Amino acid sequence: MLPLRIAVRFLCSNPWQTALITSGMAVAVSIQVFVGLLIGSLQSSLVDSTVRNSPQVTISSGTSVPSIYAWDRIIGIVQRTGLSAAVSPVTAGSAVTIKDEKTYPLILKGVHIAEADRIYRLREAVYAGELYVGSREVLIGRELAAELQSRVGDRLNIILPNGNETIFTIIGLYDLGTAAVNKTWVIANMRTVQQLLGLQGRITSIELSVPDVFAADIVAGDLARELNNSELKIDNWKDQNKELLGALRSQGISSTIIQVVIIFSVIIAISSVLAITVLQKSRQIGILKAMGIKDLSASLIFVLEGLLVGLTGSLLGVGLGLGLLYAFDSFSSGPNGGSTIKISIDYGFIIISWAIAVAASTLAGLIAARRSLKLNPIDVIREG
Amino acid sequence: MANVVDLRNVDKSYRGAVDTRVLFGINLAFEQGSFNSIVGESGSGKSTLLNIIGTLDRPTSGELWLEGRATSLLNADKMAELRNRSIGFVFQSHYLLPEFSAMDNVLMPQLIGNRRVDHSVRKRAEELFDLMGIARVRNNMANKMSGGQQQRTAIARALMNNPRIFLADEPTGNLDSENTAVIYRIFRDVNRQFGTTFIIVTHDRRIAEQTDRIVEIKDGRIVMDLLR
Numbered sequence: 200m201l202p203l204r205i206a207v208r209f210l211c212s213n214p215w216q217t218a219l220i221t222s223g224m225a226v227a228v229s230i231q232v233f234v235g236l237l238i239g240s241l242q243s244s245l246v247d248s249t250v251r252n253s254p255q256v257t258i259s260s261g262t263s264v265p266s267i268y269a270w271d272r273i274i275g276i277v278q279r280t281g282l283s284a285a286v287s288p289v290t291a292g293s294a295v296t297i298k299d300e301k302t303y304p305l306i307l308k309g310v311h312i313a314e315a316d317r318i319y320r321l322r323e324a325v326y327a328g329e330l331y332v333g334s335r336e337v338l339i340g341r342e343l344a345a346e347l348q349s350r351v352g353d354r355l356n357i358i359l360p361n362g363n364e365t366i367f368t369i370i371g372l373y374d375l376g377t378a379a380v381n382k383t384w385v386i387a388n389m390r391t392v393q394q395l396l397g398l399q400g401r402i403t404s405i406e407l408s409v410p411d412v413f414a415a416d417i418v419a420g421d422l423a424r425e426l427n428n429s430e431l432k433i434d435n436w437k438d439q440n441k442e443l444l445g446a447l448r449s450q451g452i453s454s455t456i457i458q459v460v461i462i463f464s465v466i467i468a469i470s471s472v473l474a475i476t477v478l479q480k481s482r483q484i485g486i487l488k489a490m491g492i493k494d495l496s497a498s499l500i501f502v503l504e505g506l507l508v509g510l511t512g513s514l515l516g517v518g519l520g521l522g523l524l525y526a527f528d529s530f531s532s533g534p535n536g537g538s539t540i541k542i543s544i545d546y547g548f549i550i551i552s553w554a555i556a557v558a559a560s561t562l563a564g565l566i567a568a569r570r571s572l573k574l575n576p577i578d579v580i581r582e583g
Numbered sequence: 584m585a586n587v588v589d590l591r592n593v594d595k596s597y598r599g600a601v602d603t604r605v606l607f608g609i610n611l612a613f614e615q616g617s618f619n620s621i622v623g624e625s626g627s628g629k630s631t632l633l634n635i636i637g638t639l640d641r642p643t644s645g646e647l648w649l650e651g652r653a654t655s656l657l658n659a660d661k662m663a664e665l666r667n668r669s670i671g672f673v674f675q676s677h678y679l680l681p682e683f684s685a686m687d688n689v690l691m692p693q694l695i696g697n698r699r700v701d702h703s704v705r706k707r708a709e710e711l712f713d714l715m716g717i718a719r720v721r722n723n724m725a726n727k728m729s730g731g732q733q734q735r736t737a738i739a740r741a742l743m744n745n746p747r748i749f750l751a752d753e754p755t756g757n758l759d760s761e762n763t764a765v766i767y768r769i770f771r772d773v774n775r776q777f778g779t780t781f782i783i784v785t786h787d788r789r790i791a792e793q794t795d796r797i798v799e800i801k802d803g804r805i806v807m808d809l810l811r
Contacts, residue, residue: 201694208682486678489639490740491667492695493660577639580674 228516309392328371340381485579505564
């Protein structure tokens with residue numbers, strides 16, 4: 200294909216200019232990929248830490264009696280709808296523990312460990328001891344353990360609001376990634392908590408995780424219709440975290456604005472350089488037209504130049520962007536020594552960014568190509 | 584012999600602050616296989632006339648017929664096809680593409696015409712390099728040759744598609760007398776061998792006197808048409 204051959208020769212004949220324009224493209228795409236993936240990862244990390252390791256929908260009593268009867272029937276209905284990914288009944292109540300005359304407020308949370316694990320990923324969260332909890336055993340969080348200076352195997356004296364005291368053995372330590380949770384939640388066996396709180400056979404809430412966390416409000420609405428029980432209250436994380444969602448949306452918009460600006464700057468920069476190329480090569484285009492090259496083929500040379508610069512620059516840019524992300528991941532560390540953000544590579548985003556960059560560069564070539572259409576061989580020949 | 588070029592009442596004006604009329608009612612025809620020159624002072628309109636014959640420029644009024652067809656009826660693409668197939672150009676400057684080798688430059692008209700460059704095409708290109716006496720520089724880049732070699736490469740390129748009409752505007756203007764003599768000998772050989780119609784614009788009467796017909800232009804009008 201002659202226009203392609205000429206386009207390659209034109210680009211190779213001015214290596215510095217080609218290197219400069221390709222580098223510009225690569226830098227622009229690398230920033231696009233880096234910023235896009237970083238913000239995406241940040242959002243994903245935020246959602247992960249806020250929502251994924253906790254219930255996204257919670258069913259609790261909507262009456263003055265804070266417990267639910269016949270909860271296994273409700274769970275049966277929820278499971279039949281197929282709207283939830285995991286369901287965990289919970290019996291919870293407030294409690295305190297005292298050490299060195301200091302009172303620590305707690306939430307005593309009775310769960311079935313296997314079911315709670317599917318929501319909280321306890322298996323990953325427990326970093327010392329065991330996950331199994333017997334009748335007088337509890338799991339406590341990292342921050343509480345640090346404040347109480349407790350270790351696995353130590354005793355924990357829990358005092359309920361009615362004044363009853365119970366001594367538990369700490370069987371394991373967990374880290375659910377949120378200091379407030381780690382500091383207050385004491386996870387115990389469901390039956391034990393029911394007995395202590397005087398709620399035999401009853402629970403205080405049903406916690407659910409859903410397949411798509413961002414559809415939690417829709418699932419909550421659907422469940423309310425299915426359950427059709429005015430004595431139940433159904434909450435979802437989206438309604439409880441409106442500020443976070445607003446921040447995520449703003450972040451997403453800022454990321455899009457950055458990317459749009461980058462794309463525009465790429466189009467302007469490349470079309471300017473290619474427009475100069477049209478001027479630089481006007482003599483060659485003129486003589487090619489005199490030899491019978493058609494206007495469309497002559498224009499195609501500059502479109503192909505844009506495409507080639509776009510392909511090369513954007514591939515380099517994607518590599519550079521991923522390299523920047525890798526460097527960011529390597530050099531940034533949180534208080535625990537691990538990375539502050541869990542980097543996730545969204546291949547769909549990379550492919551879309553790459554395709555948009557190539558299309559933008561080709562469009563820039565098209566703008567330059569329009570100039571070449573106006574080139575008349577007689578003008579070139581008259582100039583000599 | 585049939586006329587391969589036929590100009591009928593051709594006028595040419597250029598628009599500007601003041602309109603400039605360059606050609607006045609030119610009626611001129613060239614037979615297939617003839618060897619012609621157009622002479623005249625600088626600014627007489629001879630190059631404009633050649634550019635109109637080569638379809639690089641359009642007449643303001645009047646008609647140009649090439650190979651028996653009125654060019655005014657052709658659109659830009661058809662005109663480009665006609666130029667590629669039937670016309671070979673050589674100018675005072677060689678206008679080679681510096682990004683390509685001499686061989687690539689010579690093959691360019693074939694490539695522009697979407698014709699395959701097979702063994703026979705390459706052989707013809709090599710024959711043209713031999714004819715021009717520049718076979719040893721055929722793989723040089725276009726800007727890595729002497730002025731004479733570049734102009735001979737430009738002539739080989741103009742002949743590559745075996746055009747029926749060969750238009751040359753001061754083709755030896757930048758060359759020494761030795762190169763000039765060689766190139767006119769080659770023109771004459773090609774004219775005799777392939778029956779190509781030559782129209783050569785020159786201001787040098789000594790060169791014109793080597794052609795079979797001399798057309799003289801003065802102030803945009805034909806003042807002499809001498810068949811020898």
